[in-house]
Amino acid sequence: MDQYIAKDEYIQMKCKSCGYEEQMPTWCFDEVAEMMRYDNNNDTPHIHCPRCDKPTLYPKK
Template identity: 40%
Template sequence: MTDSTVKNASMIAEDTLIEMKCTACGHIDNVPDWIIGEFAEEYRMSGKHGEVEIECPVCNGPRRRIK
């Protein structure tokens, strides 16, 4: 790595992670907030209401934000 690469890498913002739990298998995982934001925008555009659900990587069930 060059000095400029290291400097640029240190300027990249870290993701804010949201803890989500699968309602089917109980798997808990952290999801970057920007991903949830993209799904929320798709929900709004398609007329869906309610909490964003993201597919579980373990069982393909719905994951929801842990409150």
């Protein structure tokens, strides 16, 4: 049965403020992007950093 369940893929994220890094599931990143598009925000999707609590956690390039 598990052969039919898709494996999660991850995006490496990095905080531009404190340097914290973590892997975020792509489905979670896609939901953030969708919410931003709904709000007519064309910025690169980002979230609050769990370490410094600033909205500066972006995909690492």
